[in-house]
Amino acid sequence: MLTCDHVAAGYGRTAVVQDVSFTVPTGTTVALVGASGSGKTTLLRTVLGLLPLRAGTLTFEGTPLTRVRTHQRIRRGMAYVPQGQQRFGLLTARENLRLVADRYGAAGARRLDDALALFPALPGLLGRRAGLLSAGQRQQLAIARALISAPTLLVLDDPTAGLAPSLAGETQDALASIMRQGDMSIVMAEQQAGFALAQADSYVALVEGRVLSRGEAGADAARAVRSALSR
Numbered sequence: 458m459l460t461c462d463h464v465a466a467g468y469g470r471t472a473v474v475q476d477v478s479f480t481v482p483t484g485t486t487v488a489l490v491g492a493s494g495s496g497k498t499t500l501l502r503t504v505l506g507l508l509p510l511r512a513g514t515l516t517f518e519g520t521p522l523t524r525v526r527t528h529q530r531i532r533r534g535m536a537y538v539p540q541g542q543q544r545f546g547l548l549t550a551r552e553n554l555r556l557v558a559d560r561y562g563a564a565g566a567r568r569l570d571d572a573l574a575l576f577p578a579l580p581g582l583l584g585r586r587a588g589l590l591s592a593g594q595r596q597q598l599a600i601a602r603a604l605i606s607a608p609t610l611l612v613l614d615d616p617t618a619g620l621a622p623s624l625a626g627e628t629q630d631a632l633a634s635i636m637r638q639g640d641m642s643i644v645m646a647e648q649q650a651g652f653a654l655a656q657a658d659s660y661v662a663l664v665e666g667r668v669l670s671r672g673e674a675g676a677d678a679a680r681a682v683r684s685a686l687s688r
């Protein structure tokens with residue numbers, strides 16, 4: 458379980474995220490929605506420890522994260538898929554996946570197969586350099602790589618933003634399947650307040666870095682939040 462309690466974060470003199478509180482109960486998904494620039498990425502980077510916490514508390518699996526660095530958070534079970542994945546572009550897709558799978562022996566090999574089964578296009582692309590994949594294919598590769606580490610908390614930054622509808626649909630199907638399995642907690646940022654908000658267990662809507670509303674997710678919440686955010 459992740460708890461964000463009155464969290465604040467920003468850059469230089471700019472306060473971006475202010476007084477944000479929510480929890481991600483184990484095995485559930487929280488959709489983090491808000492317009493471009495509302496602070497979603499800033500908040501996610503703070504959860505990972507890539508940006509310092511300026512106020513409030515972050516607690517993961519019962520432990521305050523104040524002195525826990527990013528690599529330690531990852532070792533404790535967090536995985537982060539940033540928006541617009543560019544890393545390991547010179548390695549093939551297969552090498553990208555094996556790099557992670559090899560750390561986990563037989564379990565890693567099994568999880569690699571499971572991850573490939575979620576993304577029908579990936580098996581045919583394994584020999585291609587990651588840098589030559591399309592943005593959507595690279596996004597799928599990045600999610601697959603994160604899944605192989607069997608995280609307890611998967612943090613996804615707008616995983617379908619800017620993707621062609623067919624690839625966005627495939628990625629959404631895979632994410633919906635992961636959510637249904639309920640093996641991990643998920644925080645998923647989304648600008649469009651669409652798929653994530655409809656499918657998640659709960660949501661947090663941000664406006665200018667502050668919580669506009671939060672509650673149970675679902676189709677009704679998606680409609681209400683879209684209407685509130687467009688005002």
Ligand SMILES: Nc1ncnc2c1ncn2[C@@H]1O[C@H](COP(=O)(O)OP(=O)(O)OP(=O)(O)O)[C@@H](O)[C@H]1O
Pocket residue numbers: 468471473491492493494495496497498499500540648
């Ligand atoms: N490195 C940085 N230095 C200074 N300001 C930044 C930096 N990164 C982001 N910002 C500012 O912080 C604010 C929030 O940005 P953030 O990327 O968190 O928003 P977002 O909700 O994730 O947007 P999007 O949906 O477009 O990804 C914006 O005003 C942005 O200009």
